[in-house]
Amino acid sequence: MIRTALLVAGKDLRIERRSRVLLWQVLPFGVMGLVLSGLALGPTHAGHSSAGPGLFYLVMLLVTLLMINRSRVIEGSVGTRTSVATLGLDPAGVFLGKALALAVELWVTGAVLLAGAVLVLHTALVGTLQALPSVVVILAALAAAGTLYGALSGGGQGPATLLPVLSLPAFAPLLIAGERSFSASLHGGGLWQWWVISIVALAAYLAVGILLYGVLEDS
Amino acid sequence: MKLLSQRLLGPVTLALLGLTFWLGLWVTPPDKAQGNLARLVYVHPAVAWVALYVSFGTATIASALYLWQRTRSMVMDRVAHCAMEVSVVFILLTLITGSIWGRPTWGVWWAWDARLTSTAILGVFALAYLALRRANDDPDLRARRAAVFAILAAINVPIIHFSVQWWKTLHQGATVFTSNRQLLIHGLMAWTLLISFLAFTLLFFWLLRARYRLEVLRSERYDVFVAEALAQRRREGVR
Amino acid sequence: MVTLRDAVVLVGGFPLLSGLNLELEAGTLSVVTGANGAGKTSLLRLIGGLVGLTSGSGRVSDIDLATGDLRELRRRVGWLGHEGSFYDDLSANENLAFAAKALARPTNEIAGVLDRVGLTSRASMPAKLLSAGQRRRLGLAWILLRRPALWLLDEPYASLDDEGRTFFDQLVGDVVESGATVLVSAHDPLRSSTLHPRTLTLAGGLVVGDRS
Numbered sequence: 001m002i003r004t005a006l007l008v009a010g011k012d013l014r015i016e017r018r019s020r021v022l023l024w025q026v027l028p029f030g031v032m033g034l035v036l037s038g039l040a041l042g043p044t045h046a047g048h049s050s051a052g053p054g055l056f057y058l059v060m061l062l063v064t065l066l067m068i069n070r071s072r073v074i075e076g077s078v079g080t081r082t083s084v085a086t087l088g089l090d091p092a093g094v095f096l097g098k099a100l101a102l103a104v105e106l107w108v109t110g111a112v113l114l115a116g117a118v119l120v121l122h123t124a125l126v127g128t129l130q131a132l133p134s135v136v137v138i139l140a141a142l143a144a145a146g147t148l149y150g151a152l153s154g155g156g157q158g159p160a161t162l163l164p165v166l167s168l169p170a171f172a173p174l175l176i177a178g179e180r181s182f183s184a185s186l187h188g189g190g191l192w193q194w195w196v197i198s199i200v201a202l203a204a205y206l207a208v209g210i211l212l213y214g215v216l217e218d219s
Numbered sequence: 220m221k222l223l224s225q226r227l228l229g230p231v232t233l234a235l236l237g238l239t240f241w242l243g244l245w246v247t248p249p250d251k252a253q254g255n256l257a258r259l260v261y262v263h264p265a266v267a268w269v270a271l272y273v274s275f276g277t278a279t280i281a282s283a284l285y286l287w288q289r290t291r292s293m294v295m296d297r298v299a300h301c302a303m304e305v306s307v308v309f310i311l312l313t314l315i316t317g318s319i320w321g322r323p324t325w326g327v328w329w330a331w332d333a334r335l336t337s338t339a340i341l342g343v344f345a346l347a348y349l350a351l352r353r354a355n356d357d358p359d360l361r362a363r364r365a366a367v368f369a370i371l372a373a374i375n376v377p378i379i380h381f382s383v384q385w386w387k388t389l390h391q392g393a394t395v396f397t398s399n400r401q402l403l404i405h406g407l408m409a410w411t412l413l414i415s416f417l418a419f420t421l422l423f424f425w426l427l428r429a430r431y432r433l434e435v436l437r438s439e440r441y442d443v444f445v446a447e448a449l450a451q452r453r454r455e456g457v458r
Numbered sequence: 459m460v461t462l463r464d465a466v467v468l469v470g471g472f473p474l475l476s477g478l479n480l481e482l483e484a485g486t487l488s489v490v491t492g493a494n495g496a497g498k499t500s501l502l503r504l505i506g507g508l509v510g511l512t513s514g515s516g517r518v519s520d521i522d523l524a525t526g527d528l529r530e531l532r533r534r535v536g537w538l539g540h541e542g543s544f545y546d547d548l549s550a551n552e553n554l555a556f557a558a559k560a561l562a563r564p565t566n567e568i569a570g571v572l573d574r575v576g577l578t579s580r581a582s583m584p585a586k587l588l589s590a591g592q593r594r595r596l597g598l599a600w601i602l603l604r605r606p607a608l609w610l611l612d613e614p615y616a617s618l619d620d621e622g623r624t625f626f627d628q629l630v631g632d633v634v635e636s637g638a639t640v641l642v643s644a645h646d647p648l649r650s651s652t653l654h655p656r657t658l659t660l661a662g663g664l665v666v667g668d669r670s
Contacts, residue, residue, distance in 0.1 A: 007559050011545065018547040018584065074547075079539040083600065085508055087560040088533035148371065152351065152364050162354050166368065169343040170375050173382035180386065193385045197378060204374045212370070215286065215363050356470035359510070445471055452476040456662025 001210075004093025005100060012101035015074055022105055026066055030109055033059035034116045052123035053131070053182030056113055057138075057175050063109050064142050065167065068150040069160055071102055091214030095147060099209065103143035110139050127186035134181040134191075137198045138174055144205035145170055151216040173197055225428070232425045235418035239265075242411040256323060261411055263316040265419040270309035271341065273423050275373070277302040278348075282369035285362060293438070296362035299369055301430040303348050305423060310342040337383040344372040358441075459484040459608065459639045460505055464514035465523075467504055467663075474500035476663035477514065482641065484607075487634045487653060490643045492660035498643035499540075501660065502610045505641065507531035519608060533561070536601030538594070538611045546586035550577055550596050553585055557600055567603060575599045576625070590617035598629065609633060609640040627652050 016022055037055040038046035045051070075081055114135065117123045149167035153159070174197075181194035243261035250257030281299035284290040317335055318328050329335070351368050355361035460482035467475040475497050482488055490498045503509040505518050507528035516523035521531045544553040554568045572578050575595040580588060588596060594617060601609060609630075618626060627650045634640055642648070647657050659667030 004560070007556065011548070011556050014552065015545060015547045074545065080544060080546075082503075082508055082537055082539050083544060083557075083597075086506065086532045086535055086537045087557060088529045089560055148367075152368055152371075154354065159354060162350060165343070165347045165350055169340050169347060169379075170371065172340050173375070173378045176382040176386050193381070197382050197385075201378055204378070208367070208371060208374065212286065212367050215367055358471075441471065445468060445473070448471065449466065449473045449476050452473045452662045453664060454662065456476065456660075456664035456666055 001090050001093040001096065004090045005096035008089070008094050008097025009100040009104075010097075012071065012074060012098060013104060016101070016105060021070055022067075022108065026063055026070075026105075027109060027112055029066065030059055030063045030113050031116055033062060034113060034120050038120055047122050049121065050183070050187070052117050052121040053186065054175075054179040055121060056117045056123075056182065057178040059113060060106070060110060060139065060142070060178075061168070061171050061175060063113075064106060064146050064171070065164055067102055067105055067109075068146040068163060068167070071098055071147070072150050072153075085217075091217060092210040095151075095209040095213035096206075098150075099144045099147040099206075102147055103140045106139040106143055107136060110135055124186055128182075131182040131185035134178065134185070134194065134198065137195075137202060138178040138181075141174055141198055141202035141205060142171065144202060144209060145174070148205060148209050148213070148216075151213060174201060177201075228421065228425050228428065232418065232421040235414055235421060239411065239415040239418045242407070242414065247408050247411055253323075256320065259316055259320045260408075261415040263313065263320055264412070265415040266309055266316060267313040267338070268416060269419050269423045270306060270313045271338065271376075273420055274302050274306035274309055274427075275341070275345070275376070277427070278306060278369055279373040282366040282373075285366045286370065293358070293362065296358075296366065297431060297434045297438070298427075299366065300352060301427055301434055303345055303369065304430060305426045307342065307345045307349065308426075309423070310338060310345060313338055314342065331387055333384045333387060336386075337379045340379050340383075341372075341376065344375065348372065459486075460516075460518050460641075462504070462514070462516040462523075465504060465511060465516050466513045467500055467509055468512040469509065473663055474509075475504060478660075478664055480658070480665055482639060484639050485634065485637045487630060487640045487655040488642070488658060489648050489655045490641065490658045490660055491645065491647055493645075496660040497663040498660055499612050500663070502537075502612050502641060502643055505608070506535040506537055506610050508537070534606055535608045535610055536604055536606035538597040538601060538609075538614055540613045540616055544585050544596065544600065547584055549582045549584055550588070550599070551581045553596065554599060554603055558603055561604060563603065571599045571602045574602060574629075591619060591622050594618060594622070598626075605638075607638055609638055611640065611642045613643055613645070615644055623650075 034055065037051075037059065041049055041051060075084065114128055114132075118125050118128050146167060149163060149170065153163040153166050177194040177197040180189075181191055181198070183189065184191045184194070239261055243258050247258070247261075249255045278299045281295045281302060285292070285295035285299060314335070317338070321330055321332070321335070322328055325332075348365060348368055352361055352365050355364055460480060462478055462480040465475050465478045465480075466473060478497070478501065480501075490501060492498050500509065504511065504516070504523065507518070507521070507523070510528070511523040517526075518531055519534050521527065521534075523531075545556070548556070550572060551568060554571065555565050558565045558568060569578070569581075572581050575598050577592060577595055577599060580592060585593065585596060594614065598614075611630075614626060615623060630640055630642070631652055642655070648655055656668070656670045658665050
């Protein structure tokens with residue numbers, strides 16, 4: 001399972017390195033999302049608002065949706081899926097590999113957008129750095145959940161419009177946990193509840209993915 | 220015996236619902252603080268109980284049984300589908316009655332109350348389940364994907380509950396046991412409440428059975444359609 | 459190698475195969491012909507464990523199609539589809555390395571396989587830049603690397619030039635000689651002078667003609 005996971009993750013990341021979709025398409029989208037958030041807040045609130053953490057996670061959710069679709073498209077054509085199916089890969093390993101690759105991509109995007117939040121939305125630098133561990137865990141949970149919902153919405157051939165409605169209700173508690181723990185790092189406040197939520201969610205998605213990813217395969 | 224209980228399900232449900240409305244609207248007294256609005260206590264909690272526990276629970280158990288190899292059958296898939304559909308109706312009723320009840324207290328139709336918010340998110344889950352079913356034509360693939368989605372939704376119930384609960388709460392505590400308002404539940408009111416829970420629970424099973432029958436008819440029609448398609452396909456082969 | 463009895467495959471309520479019977483001996487070459495929509499690709503997919511059996515029975519390589527482990531079956535077949543069958547952004551080398559690692563095979567055979575299909579000079583070019591015929595050859599390399607007992611080739615001649623056809627016929631001949639079973643789908647019967655396959659004709663998801 002671990003061997004398959006590393007193989008699949010390596011393949012997905014190598015494809016990303018070749019195609020540079022993250023660099024040229026997703027990161028600019030994310031940065032623009034932060035700028036638009038500032039514009040939406042209006043000139044009086046854009047620079048000194050407590051909404052920074054929430055907006056960061058909102059943009060990350062949208063980025064996640066884009067990246068899940070990208071992860072599905074990689075496996076896209078019927079020919080590719082058929083050929084890969086004849087490799088008889090362990091589905092649990094495929095799930096872990098795709099989730100790991102997605103997590104790495106989200107971590108990179110998250111790092112850039114956190115810097116963007118400090119710059120554009122003026123979140124305090126020290127507090128932002130303190131929020132890093134929780135950001136890492138929440139984004140990993142988003143990656144695990146996203147990989148599952150990506151497969152549920154139909155692998156490479158399902159309609160792209162189905163994914164948001166399937167995944168966003170499940171992303172809601174992660175948004176809450178992320179926003180609250182980020183805010184707590186900035187302004188103080190209880191943290192343990194949010195750690196419970198994010199770790200339970202991460203563990204639950206990993207468990208379901210390992211056990212049931214094979215059930216979602218086409219044939 | 221089984222037949223008798225099935226035949227009685229409808230009439231008993233209607234009778235109990237009638238009894239609930241009669242007791243709730245005419246026999247029980249209005250509340251001191253909330254007046255007639257408090258009569259929603261005979262509808263809202265029972266509807267919410269059916270929406271969040273009975274129907275969602277039925278759909279989850281049926282989905283889990285479908286995923287388990289030994290109990291895998293299209294019966295489980297159909298039960299899960301029908302229960303989830305009824306669940307959508309009850310969740311909607313829960314949100315509407317909750318909103319009507321909350322309006323005078325909160326001053327707005329929608330408040331960022333913990334239970335209201337998590338119920339709404341669950342409602343989207345139930346709708347998404349139906350959307351997922353519509354997007355898949357193949358019965359087998361549809362059943363598998365829907366079952367996994369239902370399990371994920373069920374796992375999310377406590378996660379959403381606690382996250383929203385910790386996020387913010389304005390809602391009153393559980394109505395019957397720790398009522399912190401002047402709404403005293405005892406005697407006739409307690410009986411009415413109990414009957415309302417029974418009535419709405421039976422209503423769920425009645426609707427579920429009716430919906431299930433419809434699904435069986437649909438699947439029979441599908442079988443006929445498949446048989447015709449198969450015969451036609453074979454004729455192509457003979458020519 | 460392959461036994462199918464009254465095999466029905468339904469997808470989305472449409473019968474792709476409608477009660478097909480077939481017997482394939484190991485180490486033979488067979489060609490499935492028929493009009494568009496006759497069920498050629500579906501037959502290959504069923505035999506490869508890529509689509510489930512709705513009713514009827516079948517065994518492929520000692521695995522029951524109804525109750526057996528289809529993932530294990532898929533590992534035993536080599537599939538060449540009529541579209542590109544790999545990751546477009548990866549090079550020929552990388553695609554083959556991925557397949558080799560997935561099947562726990564040594565990666566040092568890749569160079570030899572690429573040489574055999576004549577793609578050595580294109581080894582590090584992204585697969586999406588290859589021509590249709592070259593993609594076919596890469597697909598063949600992917601199968602050669604795996605050395606499966608059962609080859610399923612879906613319309614392999616579609617985008618091959620004369621030289622490609624000759625090369626392909628030669629390769630298939632070698633493979634059959636080495637004991638593998640090959641099933642090819644094609645619009646028309648094979649015109650090869652070197653191969654003498656059994657030709658099956660499909661219509662309406664049934665075998666309607668069979669001649670050796």
